[in-house]
Amino acid sequence: xxxxxxxxNEINNRVQEAISQNINYRETPLLGIPGSFLDEEEFYPExxxxxxxxxxxxxxxxxxxxxxxxxxxxxxEPFFRGTQQLEIEVIKLCGxxxxxxxxxxxxxxxxxxxxxxxxxxxxxxxxxxxxxxxxKIEEIALVYSEDSHYSMPKASNLLNVQSIVVDxxxxxxxxxxxxxxxxxxxxKEKGVKYFIIIQNMATTMFGSVDDIDAMTDYLTQTxxxxxxxxxxAFGGFIYPFVSENNAMTFKNxxxxxxxxxxxxxxxxxxxxxxxxxxxxxxxxGLTDEAKYVSGKDYTICGSRSGANAVxxxxxxxxxxxxxxxxxxxxxxxxxxxxxxxxxxxxxSYFRHPDINIIAIKSDCISRxxxxxxxxxxxxxxxxxxxxxxIIMQHVKKGMLDKFLLELESERTLHLKK
Ligand SMILES: Cc1ncc(COP(=O)(O)O)c(C=O)c1O
Numbered sequence: 001x002x003x004x005x006x007x008x009n010e011i012n013n014r015v016q017e018a019i020s021q022n023i024n025y026r027e028t029p030l031l032g033i034p035g036s037f038l039d040e041e042e043f044y045p046e047x048x049x050x051x052x053x054x055x056x057x058x059x060x061x062x063x064x065x066x067x068x069x070x071x072x073x074x075x076x077e078p079f080f081r082g083t084q085q086l087e088i089e090v091i092k093l094c095g096x097x098x099x100x101x102x103x104x105x106x107x108x109x110x111x112x113x114x115x116x117x118x119x120x121x122x123x124x125x126x127x128x129x130x131x132x133x134x135x136k137i138e139e140i141a142l143v144y145s146e147d148s149h150y151s152m153p154k155a156s157n158l159l160n161v162q163s164i165v166v167d168x169x170x171x172x173x174x175x176x177x178x179x180x181x182x183x184x185x186x187x188k189e190k191g192v193k194y195f196i197i198i199q200n201m202a203t204t205m206f207g208s209v210d211d212i213d214a215m216t217d218y219l220t221q222t223x224x225x226x227x228x229x230x231x232x233a234f235g236g237f238i239y240p241f242v243s244e245n246n247a248m249t250f251k252n253x254x255x256x257x258x259x260x261x262x263x264x265x266x267x268x269x270x271x272x273x274x275x276x277x278x279x280x281x282x283x284x285g286l287t288d289e290a291k292y293v294s295g296k297d298y299t300i301c302g303s304r305s306g307a308n309a310v311x312x313x314x315x316x317x318x319x320x321x322x323x324x325x326x327x328x329x330x331x332x333x334x335x336x337x338x339x340x341x342x343x344x345x346x347x348s349y350f351r352h353p354d355i356n357i358i359a360i361k362s363d364c365i366s367r368x369x370x371x372x373x374x375x376x377x378x379x380x381x382x383x384x385x386x387x388x389x390i391i392m393q394h395v396k397k398g399m400l401d402k403f404l405l406e407l408e409s410e411r412t413l414h415l416k417k
Pocket of ligand 1: 116118149202204233234261273
């Protein structure tokens with residue numbers, strides 16, 4: 001993995017050049033489109049700082065990136081060609097550098113978030129099975145672990161595809177293969193022939209990473225017809241940078257698509273989910289009736305701000321691959337220190353070694369302390385079993401030290417009782 005770091009001027013020049021290739025709502029006779037420049041009372045274009053602020057300048061330029069530009073390229077809406085090109089570069093970089101795909105072998109787009117990117121994948125595969133195998137809806141099932149994000153049941157509901165939720169081991173958080181076998185075999189007996197499999201590149205609550213080889217070995221040994229999507233909404237910008245034996249890449253022939261979110265680990269603004277898929281699959285999301293859109297639409301959301309793609313491009317360029325790797329390693333180091341302290345205190349927790357999430361067992365910490373430091377419980381409506389800490393950039397060492405001191409004193413008191 002390698003891409004070069006750019007300095008602020010290089011980033012600014014490239015973005016301003018892209019903006020200059022977009023239409024300017026003020027100068028072009030644009031009589032037919034349902035968009036305009038932003039309301040001038042709040043967003044005045046002559047603000048002097050815009051020249052040196054590529055994100056704000058793009059935001060004010062107000063490009064609509066509707067469609068899928070890696071796929072339709074020159075046929076996409078001509079008005080926003082400049083910034084669409086930056087989106088194409090983001091998908092290329094994510095698909096090839098971060099996710100290990102072959103050159104020019106991936107499509108994708110900047111989705112509003114991880115939820116949509118996951119649903120997009122499931123939507124494409126449902127349609128793939130229906131169009132290529134004439135599958136009936138009751139012959140298709142969506143398979144995911146109980147630790148998966150709630151976008152999976154949401155997708156199941158929206159797309160009318162039944163869910164198979166597989167148990168995980170309480171300590172390792174790994175999918176229980178006997179439960180998988182039992183549930184898939186029962187589904188097959190009931191007539192299910194096509195499976196959409198989700199594998200997590202870090203679950204929301206635990207940061208656990210599914211054992212994709214165990215899953216695909218099982219599926220191939222049982223002659224199961226499947227398509228596999230990796231939900232890397234949380235882990236996408238950390239795990240591929242720090243893991244030494246990452247099987248969740250496009251080099252793995254069983255993987256067809258990924259969700260990786262900018263607005264989690266990459267610290268880009270909300271609205272920066274990323275969907276990346278092998279070429280040949282976006283066509284299953286074509287809405288042919290989108291006739292007024294040049295290049296038509298292949299996404300769930302339709303209109304979306306081009307400024308989001310630009311922020312991802314800028315952030316990736318500002319660090320380069322080496323800078324980003326160091327930044328993620330530093331977060332892991334900080335996580336490691338906390339785990340070492342928890343070990344000394346005899347606190348039980350789950351943590352994957354390549355992920356910056358620590359889930360503490362609820363009998364090792366009081367609710368008061370957990371809530372004072374805003375740890376997140378695994379459930380908000382009953383007695384939680386786990387409280388999680390995510391070591392993000394804002395979670396500084398001093399803050400962690402204070403938390404650990406308080407945890408130590410409450411545990412000492414507890415032991416004395
Ligand atoms: C693993 C995982 N997938 C999907 C999502 C959904 O992302 P979003 O909230 O951006 O839709 C999340 C959010 O936390 C997540 O952790």
